[in-house]
Amino acid sequence: xxxxxxxPRANGARVLADLNALRAIGAYKTGVHKPTFSAAxxxxxxxxxxxxxAAGLTGAIDGIGNVLTTSAKAGPKLLAGSHLESQNHxxxxxxxxxxxxxxxxxxxxxxxxxxxxxxxxAAWCDEEAHFGHFLGSRSYxxxxxxxxxxxxxxxNNPRTMREALTEMGFAGRAxxxxxxxxHIGYLEAHIEQGETLESGALKIGVVTSIVGIWQFRITxxxxxxxxxxxxxxxxxxxGLALARFCVAIDESFPGLCGPRTVWTTGxxxxxxxxxxxxxxxxxxxxxxxxxxxxVIDRLEAHxxxxxxxxxxxxxxxxxxxxxxxxxxxxxxxxFQDAIxxxxxxxxxxxxxxxxxxxxxxxxxxxxxxxxxxxxVPSIGGISHHWTENTDDADIVTGAEVFVEACRRLxxx
Amino acid sequence: xxxxxxxPRANGARVLADLNALRAIGAYKTGVHKPTFSAAxxxxxxxxxxxxxAAGLTGAIDGIGNVLTTSAKAGPKLLAGSHLESQNHxxxxxxxxxxxxxxxxxxxxxxxxxxxxxxxxAAWCDEEAHFGHFLGSRSYxxxxxxxxxxxxxxxNNPRTMREALTEMGFAGRAxxxxxxxxHIGYLEAHIEQGETLESGALKIGVVTSIVGIWQFRITxxxxxxxxxxxxxxxxxxxGLALARFCVAIDESFPGLCGPRTVWTTGxxxxxxxxxxxxxxxxxxxxxxxxxxxxVIDRLEAHxxxxxxxxxxxxxxxxxxxxxxxxxxxxxxxxFQDAIxxxxxxxxxxxxxxxxxxxxxxxxxxxxxxxxxxxxVPSIGGISHHWTENTDDADIVTGAEVFVEACRRLxxx
Numbered sequence: 001x002x003x004x005x006x007x008p009r010a011n012g013a014r015v016l017a018d019l020n021a022l023r024a025i026g027a028y029k030t031g032v033h034k035p036t037f038s039a040a041x042x043x044x045x046x047x048x049x050x051x052x053x054a055a056g057l058t059g060a061i062d063g064i065g066n067v068l069t070t071s072a073k074a075g076p077k078l079l080a081g082s083h084l085e086s087q088n089h090x091x092x093x094x095x096x097x098x099x100x101x102x103x104x105x106x107x108x109x110x111x112x113x114x115x116x117x118x119x120x121x122a123a124w125c126d127e128e129a130h131f132g133h134f135l136g137s138r139s140y141x142x143x144x145x146x147x148x149x150x151x152x153x154x155x156n157n158p159r160t161m162r163e164a165l166t167e168m169g170f171a172g173r174a175x176x177x178x179x180x181x182x183h184i185g186y187l188e189a190h191i192e193q194g195e196t197l198e199s200g201a202l203k204i205g206v207v208t209s210i211v212g213i214w215q216f217r218i219t220x221x222x223x224x225x226x227x228x229x230x231x232x233x234x235x236x237x238x239g240l241a242l243a244r245f246c247v248a249i250d251e252s253f254p255g256l257c258g259p260r261t262v263w264t265t266g267x268x269x270x271x272x273x274x275x276x277x278x279x280x281x282x283x284x285x286x287x288x289x290x291x292x293x294x295v296i297d298r299l300e301a302h303x304x305x306x307x308x309x310x311x312x313x314x315x316x317x318x319x320x321x322x323x324x325x326x327x328x329x330x331x332x333x334x335f336q337d338a339i340x341x342x343x344x345x346x347x348x349x350x351x352x353x354x355x356x357x358x359x360x361x362x363x364x365x366x367x368x369x370x371x372x373x374x375x376v377p378s379i380g381g382i383s384h385h386w387t388e389n390t391d392d393a394d395i396v397t398g399a400e401v402f403v404e405a406c407r408r409l410x411x412x
Numbered sequence: 413x414x415x416x417x418x419x420p421r422a423n424g425a426r427v428l429a430d431l432n433a434l435r436a437i438g439a440y441k442t443g444v445h446k447p448t449f450s451a452a453x454x455x456x457x458x459x460x461x462x463x464x465x466a467a468g469l470t471g472a473i474d475g476i477g478n479v480l481t482t483s484a485k486a487g488p489k490l491l492a493g494s495h496l497e498s499q500n501h502x503x504x505x506x507x508x509x510x511x512x513x514x515x516x517x518x519x520x521x522x523x524x525x526x527x528x529x530x531x532x533x534a535a536w537c538d539e540e541a542h543f544g545h546f547l548g549s550r551s552y553x554x555x556x557x558x559x560x561x562x563x564x565x566x567x568n569n570p571r572t573m574r575e576a577l578t579e580m581g582f583a584g585r586a587x588x589x590x591x592x593x594x595h596i597g598y599l600e601a602h603i604e605q606g607e608t609l610e611s612g613a614l615k616i617g618v619v620t621s622i623v624g625i626w627q628f629r630i631t632x633x634x635x636x637x638x639x640x641x642x643x644x645x646x647x648x649x650x651g652l653a654l655a656r657f658c659v660a661i662d663e664s665f666p667g668l669c670g671p672r673t674v675w676t677t678g679x680x681x682x683x684x685x686x687x688x689x690x691x692x693x694x695x696x697x698x699x700x701x702x703x704x705x706x707v708i709d710r711l712e713a714h715x716x717x718x719x720x721x722x723x724x725x726x727x728x729x730x731x732x733x734x735x736x737x738x739x740x741x742x743x744x745x746x747f748q749d750a751i752x753x754x755x756x757x758x759x760x761x762x763x764x765x766x767x768x769x770x771x772x773x774x775x776x777x778x779x780x781x782x783x784x785x786x787x788v789p790s791i792g793g794i795s796h797h798w799t800e801n802t803d804d805a806d807i808v809t810g811a812e813v814f815v816e817a818c819r820r821l822x823x824x
Contacts, residue, residue: 289639
């Protein structure tokens with residue numbers, strides 16, 4: 001590129017139009033309801049495939065529902081993308097923002113002969129974990145076996161992943177895997193899903209690391225009995241033991257955790273769950289997130305100690321099982337620098353280096369290549385809810401910074 | 413009957429054989445899994461219909477799944493029965509015991525020309541509330557409309573009651589209603605489902621009243637948000653508010669309740685119930701049982717006060733809604749006397765007058781005719797679990813007392 005020519009820039013109106021086109025597919029109030037392998041999800045993937053020629057890309061939906069693309073252009077290749085499915089009744093930008101930014105980067109940079117190399121777009125399937133745990137990006141990096149797919153089930157519907165793939169028409173297609181050495185790295189944009197940027201009047205988050213997520217299943221076993229004929233004094237109510245445990249966590253964790261630790265009981269199930277039966281079993285899905293594994297170790301040891309104490313009291317037994325162990329992922333330093341430099345050019349330097357409290361496909365890609373992430377502000381920090389939103393002007397600024405960061409990474 | 417002839421007596425071996433035949437239909441471990449309108453439930457109803465001729469009865473399955481019968485014999489008619497469906501994975505005697513006792517009473521008394529009158533057997537559908545709330549007996553007394561049936565849904569399966577009735581082949585049949593004045597009353601036998609009889613080495617419970625059941629839906633509303641990006645300090649976690657509420661109930665109710673009050677949280681649901689989302693909504697099904705409505709009033713007022721206090725704290729709001737209001741039902745004094753006299757004859761007088769903590773169809777029949785109930789001991793007080801059991805000798809004693817109580821009521 002001649003030194004005097006301005007750098008190619010994102011087309012903000014086109015980005016907003018694309019995001020609104022995706023919002024119209026599976027619309028729910030001001031957000032979307034687009035679970036993995038729903039009709040709306042499939043339609044969104046097909047919409048994306050139809051946009052590829054205009055970005056100089058060739059691609060298709062693969063055997064696990066990823067959209068993966070290639071450019072025939074010479075020079076370095078940067079992988080970029082996010083996901084198109086949503087949580088149930090959730091927001092319009094969580095996922096599509098990163099896909100449309102990557103699409104825009106490909107449109108702007110791949111057809112520009114002054115730019116060396118190309119952006120190759122990816123839409124990862126099931127980042128929102130309707131069937132598993134980052135199944136799309138994990139398939140791409142080679143971490144999902146056929147047996148894993150055999151075992152996966154839809155958490156919303158009574159169907160297996162195999163049945164869903166057949167319904168979608170994706171069964172029997174090959175799964176595309178990463179080609180070693182092809183990409184200089186992976187860049188993903190996402191809404192912040194918190195209020196750090198908004199409260200600081202900042203426009204761009206430069207992600208330093210993605211926190212680890214440790215997921216636990218905590219089970220309580222008492223004695224199932226009749227809710228009318230069993231005296232209070234002799235009950236072994238597993239649900240009550242669970243409620244006491246939740247309250248005890250809330251009271252003891254603040255004294256043990258780190259400054260950014262968060263923990264959540266996302267689901268509670270009583271067994272058998274009938275109004276007139278004292279629950280003999282109870283289960284909670286409990287999650288801890290922190291960037292420091294030592295904090296997690298301390299909290300996990302405390303959970304086990306609490307469970308032993310419940311069991312020792314003799315009424316109900318409690319057991320803590322770690323079911324997912326997500327180590328923190330660190331973002332590549334040169335990617336952080338590229339985003340920060342692009343922010344200085346196009347966002348008045350209103351950027352902040354910050355960890356991501358949420359998990360993203362970038363943490364999976366980071367296991368095989370350098371990776372980076374860029375955040376845009378979330379209004380009120382709202383996320384995983386249909387009221388999630390970002391100001392249009394901030395969406396446009398984010399797109400401009402993203403395209404420029406891609407250009408800087410390709411032109412290094 | 414000549415004064416010198418012995419009273420006709422239950423055939424204990426036949427009663428045990430019948431109960432074991434019903435246990436073999438839908439067997440689950442040592443109990444049964446026979447939800448309303450399952451194949452095993454239907455097979456049990458058909459088994460019962462096949463036994464009717466041997467008891468001098470004519471009958472069929474009606475349009476709501478009740479088995480109702482008539483005897484052509486002259487003289488007074490006593491209605492007797494219980495239910496054949498079970499809770500999920502529950503015991504073999506909860507329901508079938510009372511049906512087989514009534515069948516045995518009909519076999520013994522209806523064909524005996526020395527006995528004036530007859531026992532007419534009933535098996536009430538859905539006492540265990542898979543679709544509603546005593547739908548079978550309430551249909552018989554005229555308290556279930558067609559619209560109620562339209563609205564009823566299976567709590568185990570994604571089907572409506574109409575769909576289930578069609579699957580069973582019962583759709584389109586008439587529902588049988590009570591014929592005013594036909595019966596001198598209703599008698600039902602049941603396992604105690606508690607440990608009062610066993611702990612007192614007693615054989616027969618003479619039920620004085622059936623406690624009222626008040627069912628509440630308690631809902632908590634917070635703010636749904638992302639479990640990774642939302643700081644602990646600003647969370648509005650509806651699930652945590654619910655857990656605190658459960659613990660507060662457990663701590664405050666003992667100071668306000670009566671000597672026999674029991675309360676149970678049978679089901680907890682977090683919304684949306686995903687591992688990585690802070691629940692914005694939470695709901696608990698909460699039940700209180702007592703024979704004294706004044707105790708319930710006091711506890712209900714306290715629940716509302718607790719909810720106001722949660723809401724006043726400003727983080728989550730709580731609301732208490734009464735969804736079922738079961739006033740206590742009193743058993744007829746002459747029925748209690750008949751059971752007690754039969755116990756004196758055949759159970760060595762080892763009987764006790766006691767309230768029922770569990771709900772039974774007898775409370776519904778009591779709204780239109782005199783009603784009585786007889787309990788037999790439950791081993792360890794276990795109920796609503798597949799390990800529920802009663803000693804064979806106690807089952808036989810109970811059958812003998814039941815048949816004799818029926819005879820005394822008919823021969824008054």
